[in-house]
Amino acid sequence: MATRSRLRTHSRWIVVLGPIVAVLFVAGFGRYLLVDWPTIATDPAFFQHTGWYVLEGGVPYVDVWDVNPPVPFGIAAVLAALSGGNMLVLHGLGATLTTLVAAASVLLVGWIARHVTGDDAAAIAAGLAMLVVPELFLLSPEGVRAQFYALFFGVLALALALRDRPFLAGAAAALSAGSWQSGAVFALLVVGMAYQRNGGKDVLSVVGGGAVVTGAVVLAFAATGGLVSMVVQTVVAPLTAGSSYTVAERVYTILLVFGYGSLLVPVALYGWARAAVRDLRERWWIPAGGSLLALQVLFVDLDGSTDALPWLAFVALGVAVAVERGTARGSPATDRRGHDATRANRNRWTAVAVVAVVGLLVLSGLVWHFGSPVPQSTLRTIQEEAEPEGEPPPITPADGDVPSMQTIYWEQIEPETCHYRLSWNEVRWVAMTDDRLDAKRCDGWPSRTDRG
Template sequence: MSVRSRVASHSGWLAVLGPFVAALFVAGFVRYVLVDWPTIATDPAFFQHTGWYVLNGGVPYIDVWDVNPPVPFGITAVLSLLSGGDMLVLHGLSSALTTLVAAATVLLVGWVAYLVTGEDAAAVAAGLTMLVVPELFLLSPEGVRAQFYALFFGVLALALALRDRPFLAGAMAALSAGSWQSGGVFALLVVGMAYQRSGRRDALWTIAGGGVVTGVVVLVFAAAGALVPMFVETVVATLSAGSSYTLAERVYSLLLVFGYGSLLLPVALYGWAHAAVRDRRERWWITAGGVLLALQVLFVDLDGSTDALPWLAFVALGVAVTVERVTTRWSATAEHRGDDANRATRRRWTAVVAVVAVLVLSGLVWHFGSPAPQSTLRAMHQEAEPEADPLPITPADGDVPSMQTIYWEQLKPETCHYRLSWNEVRWVAMTDDRLDRRTCDGWPDRTDRG
């Protein structure tokens, strides 16, 4: 079925998917407020503190060493401005915004699936597949994490490309890549989609949209004297100081992320294969995105469940294509038998929603109540880790307060190395740098792998 570039403003898929999304994200937010508020995890504390720090004279990549691109810092700087410098208010705004962004992303995935297939059942299945990984609605209330925004902007870029809005699609894809490096996959895809749909002119408009966003970021950091440090930290250090891995380790990590929802991975694989073989002219990008981001999680970066979220979007679209194929066959069979069309449609809806909804609930069971299989996978994960020479330094060697202390007390650290992630420590060891460096403002004298 060809891609639909225009749809009715009210669709059956949204009436079904919307309540699921609202219920789960409201429940996740309320749980965080009642159980954990205002506890803040290290990553949200870092991003939100950096936003505050920017408004108080700090320059990312000079006063703050980090491998993440700059868009999340811009978002938290705006939130910090709105908070009036109150860190509790800033945390509340960050929690609310990230929850809304994550919830909107699920609906966007459903919309993209509907634009591709024209099937309400496929759109609902795609949206529910996103919820199979419960960290999407359990971690988003904790505050700003780069992956949530990369996913949101990236899926929005796909939707805009399917609605023939090339300039906006390019701009959103650039924001995705500017939130997290793997968002660059969305940029490649929307340029290809624009060329496939409308030719070179729209492809150039897409590139122009991305170029405007990228140009603004480059000019801002060039004016602040932070362009070279930004490139070193977000590109060179990211490629050089990544964690060691084995393929088996990554596979076990994926199984830990998906849990019982791993049953949907073969379903998605069938959808990718069908898109690549039977409808590659219009749906090639689903397979391409799935494969490229699979390479990312298997060979580049998978340190936690949030790192798999961009790939999850393409898993969901693969499931949508498979559901479209199945429902089409069911319709043909029902028509051949002379069954009532409305009754057959209701049966399809019931079957699809029931199966995927059970898997969504299984995600919560996996997250909270499956210690035995999880511990088994973790043991296999640890056994698969390659042996490596120990680093000469560890995060504990940095004489800095915890990220939570830095956040709540609004500290301006005396060193640029205060987040002290393992990537950061590996980089310091590789370059003979110092953990007590006041600023991180130049090109390293050397880089190696130890």
């Protein structure tokens, strides 16, 4: 009976958050099926086509140029094998899996918040804070995108570290970094968390778990002759050919991504500060992760809403810490007999208030996404009119003589050149090096890299 009561107490947050997550993600998936299916966006078409291409003998980074790490290609290859080569089935599998992964990420953030704070209202607030960016449940049904998997494996790594599963935490963190470069932040955090919790022995376990995943990837690309190309394209190219924006332009983009949910960012900053000042020994990783990923969105890469998803997880955890403080305020530990009922009632109403307030922000996110309100239009205009530093590249994606990514995907084309995705990062890299848009293979170290 005691165990059952304890489980019931620990699962109160999921009773509230779970149905909300289910409804929103099912609605997002249903909307995609009814309105856009089987239309496929460029990024999912690229990842899923590359997964199919791998089964046909193509080698990422040799036959396909891209700055993304290899894990999404591996996931897409598995889905392509399950689809039997049918691109429509592959698209359905990619859409379904990515939706499930995104929904699981929200619940994992809620679980982490509940574990850290011991507060149901804080867990609900954290999960709802993830949903203020509606692209999380509106874009995930479109298919495989790297950032969704970086988010999922990253928060899974944090959850495993908190459960004292260091080897698995290290493996999950490596998968996060192998999905998108900013996932490396999770790897740093779980190493520190392992040392904090159980010392050097757990650090070795974390490193071991990460080494197994990393070693498997390295051996696979070494065997196929793509190891050097992978390092060049996923490490060197993003550092030298990444987009250049001012901090002001990045702030504009953050406002565009969060919309009215930007009101939660100051709340998260307060939560990070409180964790750093009041409980640095146990919760240092929350402000540390939030700060490191804030540097990513401000100075490294924020070309759209999906690029902010890993940072969104730490915004949500900062909100959870702030809500925990609000719940605890005015609940004295003395005279417990006289205050138990009052405190329980207060906590219940706090949870209701949190659901109502953050829930309104979730709904406002949908208005922001679909309604294109005046503030959003104004910010977008400012962003589009702002010019990045440096000279524009002498070539553009339009200079590449290749079909659209959608045509390549549906017609199962094996391109004659390795440059067929033709992102702006890609054309900048071609302009800065001795590479060519019509190169057959992208399998060497550049002889030069001219910046600016």
